[in-house]
Amino acid sequence: MSVRLETPVEPASAGMPPRASSGWAALAGVVSFVAWAGAAEAAAVVTGPGGSPLLAVGSAVIDLAPAAAKDTMVGLFGTGDKVALGVLMAVVLVIVTGLAGVAEQHRPPLGRVVFGVGGALAVAAVLTRAGSGSLDAAPAVIGTVVAVVVLPGLLRRLWRWRLSTTPGWAAATEPTPPLGGAPVERRSFLTAIGLTSAVAVVVGAGARVINAGRADVAALRDGIALPEAAVTAEPVPAGASLDVPGITPYVTSNEDFYRIDTALRVPSIDPAEWSLRIHGLVENEIVVSFDELLALPLEEHLATLSCVSNEVGGDLIGTALWLGHPIRTLLARAVPTAGADMVLSTSEDGFTAGTPLDVLTDEGTDALLAVGMNGQPLPQEHGFPVRMVVPGLFGYVSATKWVVDLEVTRFADAEGYWTPRGWDALGPVKLESRVDVPASGTSVDAGTVPIAGVAWHPHTGVARVEVQIDEEPWVDAQLADSVSADTWVQWVHRWEATSGRHTVRVRATGADGEVQREARMAPAPNGAEGWDEHQVTVR
């Protein structure tokens, strides 16, 4: 921070300047708070409405307030209690931040400390909200940084104005006396106050409108009761999960599921307004609404989804229980015409993916128009209300979130978003394996040490996993159960570790006999290759 501190406090002997300005300093404090709120709200547009700190603070106040206080509020204000809370919070915040302005003027950096403490409380409020992620702390932090910069900036102008109206005293305390004189300094301060407030209010209000719209979609999502599946998945067998601390869970929770998309702002789609159009090289163009989709027989399918950008050893992969309707039955209704070989899916925000038509129409491939993920409606960032999930294909050619359009076309005539950007038009997921434990670079005690992780080749399946310590011969790891070829499998090798530094590496063999190749390949243009290896020190 490059704010120059011109301390308004002089030794008592120099005396205070005659013009009291606490009112203006308090205004500077309040305006800094307005800047805090505007910046935080704007940041929440990017991070998601869960990071909007004022709402989180309000909710935290409601949660923390003793029952008696709540009853009093409801008793006094009835259903207007939320509005009353807002007014009460605003009054408290104006008083506190006004005092912070005065404090900063008399005892810098006390006012900034007040903002810092307030910012920390706001971060705590945001992070203790249900379903919040660490990114949700960003708006409160950004807002606090803005306030801590704005406050001394405003007070510096106020200080110069005060000096300019106090001849003699000014010269004694400031090396370079203000030049333009009182009217100029006064205008400089008032302009800064006015501009800061105006920008903060306009930006903040605009951002609030956007965030409120998204919060509404969150409420709509909460109100959805997904129908029972017509085809239910077998429960995940206990034998799919190895008892090894630190191994990746077999089913990835929605909170932990990786997220990749080009959306700066997560699309907000009201399911009542959603529809999917299937058109192009088809005999019958069809349009399906959300209610119509939910009325069709839904199927559950556990499938592993991964990103083509995943590095060897990377974590852009997860397994979830998807609930949806098979895309093939809708395509059968549309009746693709001869010559069609691709379905170009488009999302509400313009992303596209080109998926081979024969994969989508294949009886043996559970390609879904998914509405549910792990028993819940799709989370907004994972495609609410409807996305595609196609076992065996990387996300960029198949897993369109917020999908609204399927055009039956030809690879010769159309391409998905990533194809002209250097990625292959076809994106089958490769055979891969990953070491989860021991984490690379860690130390373990000599003795039996489980080396464990996951291996996958969605829609083909994994037949074997082998582990190699240093340059010793490869040994078979023990494979856990897997639900189907569409899901990954956990593996473990119990290693008799001897002291020293060791390299452990893994390779898998697919159910089709393919053995994972050693040569390292970067993710572009069709997925990373190579053996994952970890350096381990044994004590």
Ligand SMILES: Nc1nc2c(c(=O)[nH]1)N[C@H]1C(S)=C(S)[C@@H](COP(=O)(O)O)O[C@H]1N2
């Ligand atoms: N609308 C939209 N859908 C998209 C993308 C996107 O950028 N926009 N990215 C795709 C990619 S590259 C991947 S790997 C998967 C990731 O899905 P997830 O975020 O639910 O894990 O979504 C796919 N669907």
Ligand SMILES: [Mo]
């Ligand atoms: Mo991806």
